[in-house]
Amino acid sequence: MVLNSYGQAYRLTLDNGETVRLESGEVREAGIGIGYHGLDYVQTFSLPGKSLNKHFEFNFYDNSCGLQIINSEEEFDNQGLAARTLTLSGYVAFNGRHFSYPAAYYGNYIQKRSAGSPMIYFWYDHSRVWDMGISATKLLSEERRIDNIALCGGYAYNWAFNGGKTVVNVSGAAGIVAPYWGGAVELRAGMMHWLGRNFRISLASTQYGSMGWQNGELFSAHEWLTCLYLTWCFGIR
Numbered sequence: 653m654v655l656n657s658y659g660q661a662y663r664l665t666l667d668n669g670e671t672v673r674l675e676s677g678e679v680r681e682a683g684i685g686i687g688y689h690g691l692d693y694v695q696t697f698s699l700p701g702k703s704l705n706k707h708f709e710f711n712f713y714d715n716s717c718g719l720q721i722i723n724s725e726e727e728f729d730n731q732g733l734a735a736r737t738l739t740l741s742g743y744v745a746f747n748g749r750h751f752s753y754p755a756a757y758y759g760n761y762i763q764k765r766s767a768g769s770p771m772i773y774f775w776y777d778h779s780r781v782w783d784m785g786i787s788a789t790k791l792l793s794e795e796r797r798i799d800n801i802a803l804c805g806g807y808a809y810n811w812a813f814n815g816g817k818t819v820v821n822v823s824g825a826a827g828i829v830a831p832y833w834g835g836a837v838e839l840r841a842g843m844m845h846w847l848g849r850n851f852r853i854s855l856a857s858t859q860y861g862s863m864g865w866q867n868g869e870l871f872s873a874h875e876w877l878t879c880l881y882l883t884w885c886f887g888i889r
Contacts, residue, residue: 654694656681658877660724662735664781664798665869666791674735674781679707679753687758706736711862715761732786739795741775756810756821756842757856764816768809772840773825773838775860777873794828798871802836802862817846826854832871834864854881 661675685694696707706725712718725736745753747769755763782795806825811819829836842856853868856879863872 654681654683654685654696655880656696656877657879658875660707660737660873660875662781662838662874663863663870663872664796664869667793668791669736671870672731672733672791674731674733676726676728676828688884701811713754714748715752715754716745717754718743722760727784732784732791733781734782734784735779741773742775742816744772745769746771751808751810753808753821755812755816756808756819756844757854758844759867762816763810763812763819766812770796771804771806771808771823771825772855773804773827773837775862777799777802779873780865790879794840798832800832800862800864800873802840803827804836806838808840819844829862829864832864832869834862834872836860839883850885852883852885854883855879855882 657678657680659676659678661673663671663673665671672679675702680699681696682699683694683696687693688712706723708723710721715737719742720739722737725734739845743753745751747767750765751769753761755761755767775797777800779793779798779800781796783790783792804825804827806823808821808823811820821840824838826835826837828834837860839859840857842854844852844854846852857876860876861872861874863870
């Protein structure tokens with residue numbers, strides 16, 4: 653079972669040269685899923701409050717590398733704009749032999765001793781923003797398409813206690829984003845604890861932000877996610 657709380661905010665330059673902020677607000681979801689060795693499928697349902705038009709997420713986490721795909725669509729009624737974003741992100745851990753990135757988040761690996769690793773993170777964001785035509789003044793004369801690539805380097809560390817039954821993780825990275833040239837940063841924190849032989853609980857929080865300019869136009873993105881996982885493991889020997 654999973655409980656999610658997430659959101660995203662963007663700033664972009666309109667046709668008239670003004671900068672507008674688009675913010676999703678906080679989206680809350682509950683879900684249930686099934687997985688095997690870091691490959692999970694989770695079906696989520698929006699809780700009362702803010703929800704997105706569409707949201708699809710795929711994750712794969714291993715000791716040395718990982719991949720995430722997110723596709724979402726939302727409407728910003730207060731601005732008269734709508735946006736669809738496809739995000740492809742991932743990481744490479746250089747010390748995957750002693751450090752397990754997913755050990756503090758999903759528990760599909762057990763890290764018995766404290767260790768860290770230099771990390772490389774990457775993101776590719778493809779965003780489309782268009783005017784919904786509900787306001788008297790047209791803010792965008794045509795659909796705006798924004799493609800950004802971010803590459804960041806940093807470090808992650810896991811503190812392992814009680815033979816790996818409890819793991820606490822922190823990680824941070826910073827780098828560049830292009831072709832809207834600027835900077836990007838990511839911060840993560842997580843905790844995983846086995847409550848018994850088959851049952852574990854984990855909590856993870858991620859903050860990602862980037863800001864850049866292209867031909868005098870500003871585009872920035874801020875995404876945040878907090879997840880609580882309750883997992884029952886079958887087939888443990």
